[in-house]
Amino acid sequence: MEEKTLSLRTVEVIRYVTPLREGGSLPAIVEADDDFLYVLKFRGAGQGIKSLIAELIGGEVARAMGLKVPEIVFANVDPAFGRTEPDEEIQDLLKASEGLNLALHYLPGAITFDPNVTKVGAGLASQIVWLDSFITNVDRTARNTNMLVWYKELWLIDHGASLYFHHNWERWEEQSRRPFALIKDHVLLPWATEMENADSKARAVITPQKIKEIVSLVPDEWLVLLAPEPVENIRDVYVQFLTNRLSLNFVNDVQHARQTLV
Structure with missing residues (x-):
C-alpha cells in the first residue's frame, strides 16, 4: 500500500472569537470556513515566524510518535479581517499577521x-x-x-x-x-x-x-x-x-x- 504523503490542511479565518491572554503571544480562538474553532497562533506576535515553525515541527514530531496533538492547520488571515476589531492591540496584531498563520483545533472543555x-x-x-x-x-x-x-x-x-x-x-x-x-x-x-x-x-x-x-x-x-x-x-x-x-x-x-x- 502506498504511504500517504504528509500534509496540512489550509483554512480561511472568518471570525475572531476571543483572545487567550496567556503569555506574550496573545493567541486567539477563531472560527474558520470549515465551521470549526481553532486556537490561532499569529505570525505577528511575540517570536513570530520562529514560534510558528517550532509549533509546526514540534507538534508533528509528537504526532509521529503517537502522542496526542490537536490537528495543526495553516490559517489564512485576510487583510480586511481586523478592520472592525475595536481593541487596538488586537487590531494591530491582526494587521501584522495578514497571510499564512498556524492554528490548532480547539478542544472545547479541555x-x-x-x-x-x-x-x-x-x-x-x-x-x-x-x-x-x-x-x-x-x-x-x-x-x-x-x-x-x-x-x-x-x-x-x-x-x-x-x-x-x-x-x-x-x-x-x-x-x-x-x-x-x-x-x-x-x-x-x-x-x-x-x-x-x-x-x-x-x-x-x-x-x-x-x-x-x-x-x-x-x-x-x-x-x-x-x-x-x-x-x-x-x-x-x-x-x-x-x-x-x-x-x-x-x-x-x-x-x-x-x-x-x-
Missing part, C-alpha cells in the same frame, strides 16, 4: 493538566520527556505544563518555545549536539522511568527521512524571513539540527536529571 490531580503513566511520561529532550522544548514545566486533559486523555499543546537554536542561528550545529540540560525542569521528569523503552519506540519512527518529511511542511514564505540565505539552505539547517540530535543519549541525560531530584 482542562489544564495538573500533576497533582491527573496521574500519568511511566510509559507516556517517558515518551513526552524524550520528545522534549529531542526538540529542546523549554516550556513544559510545573509552572506552565502546556498539556490539556480532554475526555480523560492527555493532549500536548504549544511547542512554540522548542528549537530555540534558531534564536542564535550561527551556533546551530554546536547546539544540535548539546544535551538538553533544562530537562531537569520538566513537569513529568519524576515519572519518566521507562526511558529505554521510550527511546526505542521513538527512534523507530523519528528517522532522518521522517524528519525531512516534517520539515518539508514549513512554508517557504516563513523560511525566507529567517536569514539572508536560500530557502533550501535554511530548511536543511532544521533537518540537520534534528538529525544530529538523534546521536545524543537521551536515556542517560534523563536518568542523570532524575538523580538530581530530591
